[in-house]
Amino acid sequence: MDPYQQGNPQNQQWGYPPPSPRPGGELAHPGHEPVLLQIGDTALTRTHVILPHGRFPLRGSMWNVQDSTQVTEGIPVVAIVLTIIFVWFCLFGLLFLLMKERRYTGFVTISVTGEGFHHTMQFPAGPQSGAWAASAVAQARSMAAMAPPVR
Helix, strand or coil, X not given: CCCCEXXXXXXXXXXXXXXXXXXXXXXXXXXXXXXXXXXXXXXXXXXXXXXXXXXXXXXXXXXXXXXXXXEEEECCHHHHHHHHHHCCCCHHHHHHHHCXXXXXXXXXXXXXXXXXXXXXXXXXXXXXXXXXHHHHHHHHHHHHHHCCCCC
């Protein structure tokens, strides 16, 4: 029997089973609001922040971003090897020393804090990761400012 087949073989229903109700009778994800913004493992709807450890009101949440990216620039190893090889044949081999390589180290941290929760996400450093994180946090802040109160 196929592990993804539900019920008896004559029923022929495929896929995962429907969400089971919680002890209170409501479904596992009440509200069914669409996710408007996803930042790492955090999702934002019109009224809620959905974190791995629960669902919290979006209104009043505070968003912060910290860019700890460090950029170093140097001559790559391949340029030094090519220079050593080609300098014996012609002096143009010295042009390989003009090659540069940028290395990004560190991380970008996004944190969200609200009433009863705090969550932090870290993303690897890259040429555009700081700008992307700042843009995502700006959008999350504007969504939090416009969020209606939760009943």
